[in-house]
Amino acid sequence: MYDLIVIGGGPAGLAAACAAWERGLKRILIVERDRELGGILNQCIHNGFGLHHFQEELTGPEYAGRFVELLSQTGVEVRTDTMVLEVTPGKRVCMVGKxxxxxxxxxxxxxxxxxxxxxxxxxxxxxxxxxAGVFTAGAAQRYVNIEGWLPGRRVVILGSGDIGLIMARRLTLEGAKVLACVEVMPYSGGLNRNIVQCLEDYGIPLYLSHTVTDIRGRNRVEGVTVSQVDEHRRPIPGTEMDFDCDTLLLSVGLIPENELTRQAGIQTDRRTNGAVVYENMETSIPGVFACGNVCHVHDLVDFVTAESTRAGYAAADFVLGGPTEGQALAVENGPGITYTVPQRIRPGNIQKNAEIFFRVNRVCGKSRILVTSGEKTIARFSRTHLAPGEMEHIVIPGTLLANASGSITVSVEEAAT
Amino acid sequence: MKELICILCPNGCHLQVDEAGDYAVTGNACPRGAAYGKSECTHPTRVVTSTVRLLGGSYPRCPVKTDRPIPRELIFPVMAALDGVTAASPVHCGDIILENVCGTGANIVATRSL
Structure with missing residues (x-):
């Protein structure tokens, strides 16, 4: 019998296991399906990781390396090349390994x-x-950075998520011509800094409110058609542009991988595509926690580390101290909010502050974020800039939550300009 | 007045740089943003990350970076210099793979132990 089994050896699993060990658990197992730990960080060779957690700028492999090093100083057991097939509600983990x-x-x-x-x-x-020649951006990233293959010479990228932007620069540096980055929304889904240092530095055009409406070629991609879209994201006839390219990269979103979660009967949230979690990252099954991108897709690994550390501590507290009791407040999405994590908060389990992570559904200038319960406003926060591509977070002092009953609602009010 | 987005960290602060007033920066959340605003308007620099060929390792490429920012106009010369470099396993994270690349004073260092 293990105290804790962590499923996944990427940044989330590593941070959770280290935290649980630090809090006093002894029998911990990490199960990882790849042949080594670190997850997708190993192929993210660009820098920009770790500014929050390590106060320095690291590349993905360096960030993963730091945690693998930390883990090696613990007694945490690791099984790589091992795939989890099922997690039961009774906390039995079925796995198969080479x-x-x-x-x-x-x-x-x-x-x-x-x-x-x-x-x-x-x-x-x-x-x-x-x-052939249509790749997801992450697959192309693996080919280029780990295997050493260039997937194409003339490239169009659909989607302006961070991986797409990073690959625009990477392929350009490796000698490919990136003709365009095409985004269906009127704003980019990636971080501003990546628009600047990955597209603008290299003169790569970004077409907002555009999408790919045709792919041509029999054996290999020979070209794509790009059209402008209207406010309902429908292509506008007559706006077609043809690009002669041999490769189309897709950076069109990430889906939390929750087959095991659903199979275990854990409640999920269709807005995050992840498990519904409490303030300590506990799911609807007591003693089962979720953290990192399986819970909701993060922009920054530093935030994954912070969230997973909390999950690791909470898992240790569960094993050593028993289940968390107490009434929960539901966290509702008000106007302007796409989702919140956590979806439920037990005020009795808040040490000092409750942290809520959320995304807004449109680009906003100077705004106020309101937390209300019924007619009462319990907290307000001001922001100068909000964007759907950038996860926001607010810290509500636990004492203020005492004023809430039943549920709290998070909403955004943009200041009139 | 020039408007910039700071690229030093994922906050992406919206900076205003006063080019007439000795590149005074406003809109930055930290001192690094002020330095970035000035440097971006006078001599922009970047850290370059890429890979070099690796012999005898578990993968054919070893990830590397410049250990400090280099002038932006030297990005492609640095990439060209990396083209001829071959590292041999075992490589340790932080090992210098190429010294003083393109006369920039920056070293190319490995970012993964392989």
Missing amino acids: STGYREEDAKAIVLAMGCRERTRGAIAIPGTRP
Whole structure:
């Protein structure tokens, strides 16, 4: 019987396991399906990681390396090349590994840290032929940075998420010509700094409110058609532009990988595509926690680390101190809010402050973020700039939550200009 | 007055740089933003990250970076210099792979142990 089984050895799983060890758990197992720890950080060779957590600018492999080093100083057990097939509500984990075969292990607590995967062409239904040369941005990133292959010479990128922007620069540095980055929304889904240092530095045009409406080519991509879209994201006839390219990269969103979560009967939130969680990252099954991109897609690994550390501590507290009791407040999405994490807060379990992470549904200038309960406003925060591509977070002093009953609502009010 | 987005950290502060007033920066959340605003308007610099060929490792490429920012106009010369470099396993994170690349004073260092 393990104290804790952590499913996934990326940044979320590593931070959760280290935190649980630090809090006093002894029998901890990390199960990782890849052949080594670190997850997707290993292929993110660009810098910009760690400014919050380590107060210095690291590349992805360096950030992962720091945690692997920390982990090696603990007694945490690691099984790589091992795939979890099922998690039962009774906290039995069924797994299969190359060298260990099929195993079932029981745990007192479980941390779900499986991360997310990329949306593919099938998920967004682009018309056209089905030639080779259509890749997700992350797949291309692996080919270039780990395997050492250049996936194409003339590239169009659909979607302006961070991985797409990073790959625009990476492919340009490796000698490919990136013709355009095309975004269906009127704003970019990526960080501002990446628009500047990945597109503007290299003169790569960004077409907002545009999408790919045709892919041509029989064996290999020969070209794509890009059209402007209206406010309902419908292509506008007559606005077509043709690009001669051999490669189309897709950076069109990430989907938390929650097959195990759903199979276990854990309640999920269709807004985050992840588990519904309490303030300590506990799911609807007591003793099962979720953190990192499997819970909601983050912009920064530093925030994954912070969230997963809280999950690791909470898992240890559950094993050592028993279940958390107490009434929960539901956290509702008011106007302007796409989702919040956590979705539920037990005021009795708040040490000092309750942290709420959320995304807004449009770009806003100077704004106020309001937290209300019924008619009462319990907290307000001001911001100078909000964007859907940038996760926001507010810290509500626990004492203020005493004024709330039943539920609290988070909303955004943009100042009149 | 020039408007910039700070690229030093993911906050992406919206900076205003007064080019007439000795590049005074407003809108920055930290001192690094002030320095970035001035440097971006006078001599922009970037850290370059890429890979070099790796022999004998578990993968054919080893990730590397410049250990300090280099002038932006030297990004492509640095990439060209990396083209001919081959590292041999074992490489340790932080090992210098190429010294003083393109005369910039920056070293190319490994970012992963392989």
